[in-house]
Structures are given as structure tokens and as C-alpha cells.
Amino acid sequence: MASRKSKVVDVHTHMYPPEYISILTSRSTIPLVRTFPSQQQDDSKPQDPRLILLEAEIPSLQLALSDPSAPIPGRPLTSHYASLSQKIHFMDTHQIDISVISLANPWLDFLTPEEASGPLPAKINQDFERMCTLHPGRLFFFATLPLTAPSADVILKSIESSKELKHCRGVIMGTSGLGRGLDDPNLLPVFEALAQHNLPVFLHPHYGLPNSVYGPQQENYGHVLPLALGFPMETTIAVARMYLAGVFDAVPGLRMILAHSGGTLPFLAGRIESCVLHDGVLLKKFKEEKRRTVWEVLREQVYLDAVVYNEVGLKAAIGASGEDRLMFGTDHPFFPPLETDEQGEWESVGLNAQAVRKALGEGSEGAEGVMGGNAVRVLKLVEE
Amino acid sequence: MASRKSKVVDVHTHMYPPEYISILTSRSTIPLVRTFPSQQQDDSKPQDPRLILLEAEIPSLQLALSDPSAPIPGRPLTSHYASLSQKIHFMDTHQIDISVISLANPWLDFLTPEEASGPLPAKINQDFERMCTLHPGRLFFFATLPLTAPSADVILKSIESSKELKHCRGVIMGTSGLGRGLDDPNLLPVFEALAQHNLPVFLHPHYGLPNSVYGPQQENYGHVLPLALGFPMETTIAVARMYLAGVFDAVPGLRMILAHSGGTLPFLAGRIESCVLHDGVLLKKFKEEKRRTVWEVLREQVYLDAVVYNEVGLKAAIGASGEDRLMFGTDHPFFPPLETDEQGEWESVGLNAQAVRKALGEGSEGAEGVMGGNAVRVLKLVEE
Numbered sequence: 001m002a003s004r005k006s007k008v009v010d011v012h013t014h015m016y017p018p019e020y021i022s023i024l025t026s027r028s029t030i031p032l033v034r035t036f037p038s039q040q041q042d043d044s045k046p047q048d049p050r051l052i053l054l055e056a057e058i059p060s061l062q063l064a065l066s067d068p069s070a071p072i073p074g075r076p077l078t079s080h081y082a083s084l085s086q087k088i089h090f091m092d093t094h095q096i097d098i099s100v101i102s103l104a105n106p107w108l109d110f111l112t113p114e115e116a117s118g119p120l121p122a123k124i125n126q127d128f129e130r131m132c133t134l135h136p137g138r139l140f141f142f143a144t145l146p147l148t149a150p151s152a153d154v155i156l157k158s159i160e161s162s163k164e165l166k167h168c169r170g171v172i173m174g175t176s177g178l179g180r181g182l183d184d185p186n187l188l189p190v191f192e193a194l195a196q197h198n199l200p201v202f203l204h205p206h207y208g209l210p211n212s213v214y215g216p217q218q219e220n221y222g223h224v225l226p227l228a229l230g231f232p233m234e235t236t237i238a239v240a241r242m243y244l245a246g247v248f249d250a251v252p253g254l255r256m257i258l259a260h261s262g263g264t265l266p267f268l269a270g271r272i273e274s275c276v277l278h279d280g281v282l283l284k285k286f287k288e289e290k291r292r293t294v295w296e297v298l299r300e301q302v303y304l305d306a307v308v309y310n311e312v313g314l315k316a317a318i319g320a321s322g323e324d325r326l327m328f329g330t331d332h333p334f335f336p337p338l339e340t341d342e343q344g345e346w347e348s349v350g351l352n353a354q355a356v357r358k359a360l361g362e363g364s365e366g367a368e369g370v371m372g373g374n375a376v377r378v379l380k381l382v383e384e
Numbered sequence: 385m386a387s388r389k390s391k392v393v394d395v396h397t398h399m400y401p402p403e404y405i406s407i408l409t410s411r412s413t414i415p416l417v418r419t420f421p422s423q424q425q426d427d428s429k430p431q432d433p434r435l436i437l438l439e440a441e442i443p444s445l446q447l448a449l450s451d452p453s454a455p456i457p458g459r460p461l462t463s464h465y466a467s468l469s470q471k472i473h474f475m476d477t478h479q480i481d482i483s484v485i486s487l488a489n490p491w492l493d494f495l496t497p498e499e500a501s502g503p504l505p506a507k508i509n510q511d512f513e514r515m516c517t518l519h520p521g522r523l524f525f526f527a528t529l530p531l532t533a534p535s536a537d538v539i540l541k542s543i544e545s546s547k548e549l550k551h552c553r554g555v556i557m558g559t560s561g562l563g564r565g566l567d568d569p570n571l572l573p574v575f576e577a578l579a580q581h582n583l584p585v586f587l588h589p590h591y592g593l594p595n596s597v598y599g600p601q602q603e604n605y606g607h608v609l610p611l612a613l614g615f616p617m618e619t620t621i622a623v624a625r626m627y628l629a630g631v632f633d634a635v636p637g638l639r640m641i642l643a644h645s646g647g648t649l650p651f652l653a654g655r656i657e658s659c660v661l662h663d664g665v666l667l668k669k670f671k672e673e674k675r676r677t678v679w680e681v682l683r684e685q686v687y688l689d690a691v692v693y694n695e696v697g698l699k700a701a702i703g704a705s706g707e708d709r710l711m712f713g714t715d716h717p718f719f720p721p722l723e724t725d726e727q728g729e730w731e732s733v734g735l736n737a738q739a740v741r742k743a744l745g746e747g748s749e750g751a752e753g754v755m756g757g758n759a760v761r762v763l764k765l766v767e768e
Contacts, residue, residue, distance in 0.1 A: 181599040215565040221628040222663035228656040244605040267651035270694025272612040279606035310654025312703040319696040
């Protein structure tokens, strides 16, 4: 990437601390980490354990477990996932000044209620804080909440403890909430506590859509359909459900950063708005309750990352939320380059940076904001 | 809408001929038409039968059948669905010069193999031809194919018969194909025949997504989630599956007009492309087979209607396919106004026309093209 006047910030970049990797390694259902010593594939060194995350990957996992000649499932768990020095090397390679690191999906969604109430969630957040402390001014983080805990008190306490961590700048969250989605009224106290502590929610997909929607030939298409379509559609549905449930009206201080430029929300916002206007029952309700429009939510309560890989999508994201609400991201360590050295520049990063240049003009004020200025301002990314 | 230099064309506008209505009235499973004389609701006159189309509407249908105090399901089957004079009145009210009418979803997808092989499909297409003949120069149509017929020959013959009808300008199709989706290799002869006859496919959603994705509170949100999100996501998945299966490469003459500005394809095309570039197996295959990119498909084989209700989405559609490939539509008779006379101007039409003006500038060459010039040129909308 070209040199810039202001700092470059990556708000979408994941880490698996060693403790988290050891949990995944001990598991027998997804998410899990497993080694397939007798199997080998183009993109994997034999010593690399494989990370299997998605429901869409279960068939290939089962096949590989029963047939040593089957393709190796998931993705290689390279040092990019767990090594802090690798993260710093990646940042230096791409002239990224600051990264706001977060646990990758599926976070702690799979913990039993007992595990969620135990010491593990706090340990993982403290591990993120420790990593940030090792590189002052360069690392901040989004904390993870123990959403499967048996009582909301555990979650609220976790928010308070996270707020105490010097480098915490928000929380990362999937779409399951307490198990019934983000439109669950029981989640409102959590959103209220986050709003009260000025902790934005970085909303990130994991569950995608049911495999059935991809049809009988899906095994021919790699992970493209669940990753390219399922992920952004999941995000869009989750936010639309929150919108229709009135969550943004009920918690006006709630701020959300939506992964992958909002999924597809910028493109579909007009259709959502029109569908509300053309539904008699909802229209009446929205008028009586003086609900805000989707556009008001997008421009006042939502931020979007700039992880959309092309200027067509990025311009729509800017059109929806405004160039002062977009924030560059890389999705590191996912989408490593396949044909060049992964210690060098990553094509996936280049695509997202190029989209910003093409959408806003190289070196423009808007581009500088998206590449880092907005994140520094919104997330207060200065070492105290 | 303001006056225009070139003709205004509506490419997304549906009709249910009387024969089709009588089929729906005779059915006991969706799609169906039914009267609920003891129930009444704000948006319905008691004499209006109700049209129940979507899987998402099944729970409210069942409730209404068992409980006379329950809300009336579906939508009123007003004269807008079946009356030709009503269609012409709607066109005149909105200064629409030409409409390319098509059967609404779910078309003939529910016919038994016997019914699909019988005279009904041809009768419906002939009924559309008859309607067009009554208003020379103002009406053309997209034919419907008997896709559930037991042999492809029936479908291929239907394509040939449709081509003989003077006002046929393409076919409307859902995403089910022969029952296994549009990436089904058995559908290739159908696409080849359509390409050979220069009949574009107007691809339109119906099935949406499984209700489970909308969560336990979906009954509070009317039809917004399945209509605003399920429909465009279904279209996007269907086209992405065709793309990954290589259908556009296998049938280079295939032309598709995608409903609702491509669902979400313009926004997600960058992510689809990046996911292919980062999947080792697919990348190799695409290189070996010299597959075209998503962007090439969008700019060379795809047209998009301009039914996206806001300029943010419309600009992305234009960015993806080009302003010479967008075509205005209304989605009439769906989304009637709730607070004004439905014999007057429809807000849904105004939103789509406004999006064109805002995206391209009132009266600009681009706007004139989207409002009608492109459709006249691409679909050859002149009376022979």
C-alpha cells in the first residue's frame, strides 16, 4: 500500500490466543483443530494442524476421518492464527500502524454454561490485553463475552471487567446472542450495558445459512457459497431482525461495527425500508412508536468495516453510512495468498485497499479516514 | 413521474390470467387463492379473495383457517392481478409506455408432470400473447416454461412455441429449474435453446430462505424478512451457483435479466471473486478452464432490473453491470400503496423512479436508458 498521511488501522483482524487453540484441539465437534498426518494437500504443510469451523465443513471432515485418501478438510492452522510476532510482521508488511485484534469466530459460543461462568472468558480477554501491552500504541482489542452463561449477570460482569482492561475498545459478537438471535428482548440489558460503557459491538458472522440453500452440487464449489454469501447474508438478517424488533430505538446509545461492510445491508436497505412502508401492521406500529428508518440507523448507530473486496460494494457502503463511518480491515489471518509467499503482501489486503483508493481517490481525506482516521477517532486508538 | 424524451418501459410487472387464477382457487396447498368471508382486515375489502404464495405465509394461513378471529393471511387479490384494463390504467397513471408482462411467482412450478405436459402451459402463454395483441405497441411478455414436465423435450418444444408468439421477448423463471436448481447440468439444454432463440431469462425469486433463519420472533415482522431479504438472497445464491458451475461459460449466448437489481449480487460480487481467488481447488480449475470472472458475467451476460427502491443500491447495480444494462420496473401489482388510492400513483413506483433520477441525474442519457431505452434496445420492443 502507498504511504499515507494519517495512521492505517485494521479493525477486522483476528487472533487465537494459545489457550483458545488448546480448547479447539481438545474438541471432537466443530469448532475444532485436528491433525491429519497421512493426508496432504496443496495449501498445507503436513505438520500444520487443520482448523475446522463451519457447519458447511462437516461433510468434508467426516469424509477425511473415514477415508485417508479424501481431501483434507478446513484450513491450515498456520502461525498466523496464534503468533503475535506473526501479526506484527503482517502489520509491518502492509504498513498497518494499529490493529484492533479480536478472537475469531465462533468465539465462546460453544462453551457450556459452566465453562462460560468459569475463569476462561476473563483469561482470554486478559490474554488479549497482555498482547496489546507488549506493543504499546500498535494494538487494541475487542473483548469476547461469555454469552452462554446461565445468567445475564455473568455477562454484565464480563462487560465491566472488559471495560477495565486498558486496551479494550469494544466487544466482538456473533449473531446467536443468548441463543435466540440479536432481536431477543433478553439481550437488551447486554446492549444497554455496552452502550453505557461506550463499547461498540463488532458484529461478525459465523453460522451462515442452512447448507440446503446451496443445492446438491455444493461440494463442487469449495467454501465459496458459505463464505461469500452465507456470511454476509447472516449478518444482514441479524441486523434486520434487530432493526424490526426496535433494538436500535430501545438502546439509542448502541453502536455497532458491521463486518464485511454490513453483509448486504447497504444494498438492501432501500428494499427493507420499502417493505416496511408496504406492510400495514408494521407501518402503523413504526409510526406510533416513532421508529427511526434503516437509513437513520445506518448513519447514526452503525459503522461498517471496509472488507468488501471491490469498489462497487464499498461505494454502496459509503453511500449508506457515510465515508466517515467506514473502517479498513484485512480479515487476517483468513484468506492468505495461494500463489505468493504468505510472509509477503496478501492479495486480499490489496483488494480491500484498492477498493478504498478507487472509491474515494488515493490520498483523499475520505480515503485517509477509511484507512485509519475514522477508527482512531471513533475507537479512541491512542495509548493513555 | 416527469416527462421523458424516450419511452418508459416496465420490465418487471406481473399478470395472473383468469385461467391461472382459477387454478389457484382450486388448490388447497400454497400457492392458493381463498376467501375468508368472516375475517376482515385494514387492507382488504371483505369480497377480495386472498392470495397466499409464500412458505412464510403458511403459519398465518393455518391460523386463519382454524381461528376466525385471527388476522387474514396473504394479500388481497385485487383487480390489479388479473385485469388487463387495470394494468393499462396503472401504466397510464405512471406514464409507462410499454410493459413487458410476466406471470407472477410461483409460475408453473407446482404443476404435476402430467399437467406440465398438457395444454395448460401453452394456453397461459397464448393468453399473454392475446393480451399483448389487444394493445399493440404497449405490451410484450415473458413466457412461462413447463419446467416440471417429465422430459426436457416438452420444455424445448415450449420454448419453440413461445418463440413463435409475436410478442414474446424472453421467459420468466424461478430458481428451482428442474427441481435441483439452476446449476443442474440437465438444465443446460434449456439454457442453450433459450440462447439459440435469443430469449433472455428473467430470473425471479419465490422460495426465499428457510424460515428458520428469521428466528423465533419472525411473526412480529410481517412479511418483511422473507420479502426484503429472502427474495434477493435467493436470487443471489441461484446466480452464484450458476456462475460456479460454469453455466455462463458453457452457454455464452445466455442472457439473464435479474430481478431486484440482481438480489445482492452487485454488492457481493467482489467477495465472490475474492473467495474464488482464495480457494486453491477452484482457482486451479477456473484457470485451467479459462472461466470468466463474475464481473465479466455481470457486464456481458446479465441485465438488472432497477427495482431496488433507493439510489444507494441502484448505483451499485450500475457500477456492476453498467448503466446501459439496467431496466426500470415496478413489480406491479405487488406493493400497492397503503395510505393513498391504489388507482392513483404508487409510492413503490415513485421510489424506484426517484432512485434512477438520483443515481443518474434527471433526464440524463443514462437515466433515459434505464427508464426505457435499454429495454427497447435489448428486448426489441417494437411492434412488427
